[in-house]
Amino acid sequence: GQQVQQSPSSLVLQEGENAELQCNFSSTATQLQWFYQSPGGSLVSLLSNPSGTKHTGRLTSTTVTKERRSSLHISSSQTTDSGTYLCAIDPQDNYAQGLTFGLGTRVSVFP
């Protein structure tokens, strides 16, 4: 089955609202990354957060490794936040087979 599950699959926000995206994974991982993918396809690394809480700008990620879950909180959403947010883990913990990605959460922010 899918090793990385993301929810919700899509989310519609009004500008200024907050959002919480979830990522659950079925294997242990010491590497976990959140990515933003623009409608054009470019993949931008937002946060590398295998455990604990990390912040960057309006984004906060909290990963509870023992419970195999991570969340990405977007505060005060903007229309430019629209796109797909992807969670990925390294299930082998040694980069031998690359990252395993979830299917993403598609976020749409309207003015």
Next chain:
Amino acid sequence: NSKVIQTPRYLVKGQGQKAKMRCIPEKGHPVVFWYQQNKNNEFKFLINFQNQEVLQQIDMTEKRFSAECPSNSPCSLEIQSSEAGDSALYLCASSLGVAEQFFGPGTRLTVL
């Protein structure tokens, strides 16, 4: 934030044709990965290199793809005989190893 360069951005090929794409990893990153993202948003790891050596590759890559990462030249991924099912976004990433991966903008391949 990423300095990974991929060319071309778009590639259109007929079935049976060769399709070649290139990637220049971030300076100082010894590990390079290639992934395929299909229209259903599913990512598939294809192959990775450490310096010029192949670390891992999946069966499909072994049979129909050729890839290399020569020193002082871009890395490349080539599909020997394109099939309709190869239409996808091909993403290259680089990293220091067991560390954050940084991705290029991708090459979108359409096989007619």
